[in-house]
Amino acid sequence: MKYRLPSTRLISLSLASAFVVAMPAAVLAAPHAKARAAAHKPKATAPVEPTMTTDANGQxxxxxxxxxxxxMNFDNGQILASSNPDEPLPPASLTKMMTSYLVEQGLKSGxxxxxxxxxxxxxxxCRGGKDGDSCMFVPLNAQASLMDMLRGVVIASGNDASKALAEHVGGSESGFVAMMNAEAKKLGMTKTQFANAAGLPDPNxxxxxxxxxxxxxAIIRNSAEYYPIYAEREFTYNGIKQGNRNALLYTDPTVDGLKTGHTEEAGYCLTASAKRNGMRLISVIMNADSKQARADQTRVLFNWGYANFEQASPAQAGATLTSAKVTYGVAPTVNAGxxxxxxxxxPKGQAAAVQTAVSLNPALEAPIAKGAVIGKIVATANGKALGEAPVVALADVARAGFFERLRQRVAGWFSK
Structure with a gap:
């Protein structure tokens, strides 16, 4: 014989379930959000003295x-120091940087x-509970402006906002993930593969x-209009105020972004950027042991970087570095820079030791447009390559007429 609940009891359960589903997410999650806000309040800490070692370059x-x-140096992508920089690791909510970047680029394009x-x-x-650790708390089937959702991703690290934006922009989360991976390839992120828009645990x-x-x-350079959002310390939506989890925003005025991340598998992660005396550095920490550790380690890297390095300008934009020979042009040469x-x-104290060498493409032939790449300049110090930049034509060189080209060709025969 099967036992059945009285019909009135079934109705009560149904009404209760409907009430829970219909309740605003803010009501369901408010206690959790308050606990989270308290947990992420930054604490004052004494400076951390790092242990040092010598790398393969003797540094x-x-x-x-x-x-x-x-x-990393922001201006040219130069890696100042690193440990295990190319191993693919779980990035947790650092994934959301690609989600926000694609949204920002969509805004930029119109x-x-x-x-x-x-x-x-x-x-x-977000249904609350464990998933509520990273939520913007937009109610089910409600709508929020795209800019609110973007702040929900960047500041509140909302899994819900990330997925909703992915569906809005890509038609589905899987469609958006395809966009994420295409953009990663375009940016040269050769060791990256995204599987979702929020950074939730996934072996892929x-x-x-x-x-x-x-x-x-790329965010700092290409999303400059929206980059200040990454420095905002708090975001309030649906009556819930959430603080930015990047503790350095509260303790270091030179830090202005970017994103934290954490899952059990990924550990505590932080991508941050600071700008001091015109020099911007970017730091990435992956799989630290705690929130405090990821913040302390980032401070160590920034303090070490700014204490040990300085900027150098090996060449000035627009200045003539050399003169390039041009065949079949109305002018025999063109200035290059x-x-x-x-x-x-x-390294500090070595700016004066920087040397440069220019190499030009062989057999330059007119016409050549101003700004066309015709070679490169390489900077070195103490025999070590520091970086390179494209060398361009600083003026137009039109193609000469038929008889002038013929004269140059004949002259070339006798000059060999």
Missing amino acids: SVPVLANKAWVL KLKPDDKVTMSESAW NKASARDLAVLAA IAQPWTLVV
Whole structure:
């Protein structure tokens, strides 16, 4: 004989379930959000004195207790120091940097609008509990502006906002993931493969520390209009105020981004950027032991980097570096130089030791347009390559007429 609940009891259960589903996410998650806000309040700490070691180049570098780290110069992608920079590791919510970057680029192109309405679908909605550790808390089936959702990703690290934006931009999360991987390839992130928009645990969601530094640089450079969001310390939506988890934003005025991440598998991760005396550095920490450790290790890298390196400008933009021979042109030569400002980071005290060498493409032939790449300049110090930049034509060189070209050809025969 089967036991059945009385019909009135079934109705009560149904009404209760419906009430829970219909309740605003803010009501369900408010206690959790308050606990989270308290947990992420930064604490004042004494400066950490790092243990040092000597790398393969004879440089004294910090020893950090994590699986991988990178310190990169923003201007040219120069790696100042690193440990295990190219191993694909779980990036946790550092994944969200690609999600926010694609949204920012959509805004920049005009394909997306700041006031676009983004729907919180059931598949994206945070139900509280464990998933509520990273939520913007948009109610089920409610809509929020695209800019609110973007802040929900960057500041609140909302899994729900990340998924909702992925569905809005890509048609589905899987469609958006395809866009993420295409953009990663375009940026040269060779050790990265994304599997979801939020960085939730997945064996196929991996990124290297170097790749994440490259992505951070792309955000700073290509999303300049939206980059200030990464420095915002708090975000309030639906009555819930959430603080940015990047503790350095509260303790170091030179830090202005970017993103934290954490899962049990990934450990505690942090991608950050600081700018001091005109020099911007990007740091990536992966798989630290705690929130405090990831913040302390980032401080160590920034303090070490700024204490040991300085900027050097091997050549000035627009200045003539050399003269390039041109055949079949109305002029026999064209001045060559660099088009954009070029800075490198060198060990302190070595800026004066930087040397440059220019190499030009062989057999330059008119017409040549101003700005066309016709060679490269390489900077070295103490025999070590520091970086290179394209050398361009500083003026147009039109193609000569038929008889002048014929004269040059005949002259060339006799000059051999």
